[in-house]
Amino acid sequence: MEINENLQAERNLKGAEFEKTGNLEKAVELYEENVAENFKGNHPYDRLATIYKNQNDIENEIRVLEKAIIVFEEITLEDRLEGLPKLFRFKNRLEKAVHTQTQLAKLARQKKSKLK
Structure with a gap:
């Protein structure tokens, strides 16, 4: 599959516009297309x-x-060192999200056991 970088950039711009107008559903749709193409x-x-x-x-x-x-x-790995700080930032955000997910699951289990 050939990737059109101009189309991807346009999707990002349109997604940002949709966010500004409160149309998150459409913004998500456009961003998800770029994610699916490994933007x-x-x-x-x-x-x-x-x-x-x-x-x-x-x-x-x-x-x-x-x-x-x-x-x-x-x-x-492609020697684009500008990707390294972003990689660390994404890993940090993932760690926080996983922690949140773990805490929410723990709270749900506690709530469920109290209802018994």
Whole structure:
């Protein structure tokens, strides 16, 4: 599959516009297309992770961050050192999201045991 970087950049710009007007559903759709194509920039991963975090959708936040880490590990291996700080940032965000998911699961188990 041939990747059109201009189309990807346009999706990011349109996604940002949709976010500004409150149309998160359409923004997510555009960002997800870029993520599916392994976009080699941080924008769609950052935005999706933030949107999903704000929607308390931890599973999708984690999924997007894991994908970002895979993409930025490849970028770093291609000797594009600018990818390294972003890779560390995505790993840090993933660690926080996994911690949140663990805490939420723990709270759910505690609540369930109190109901018995």
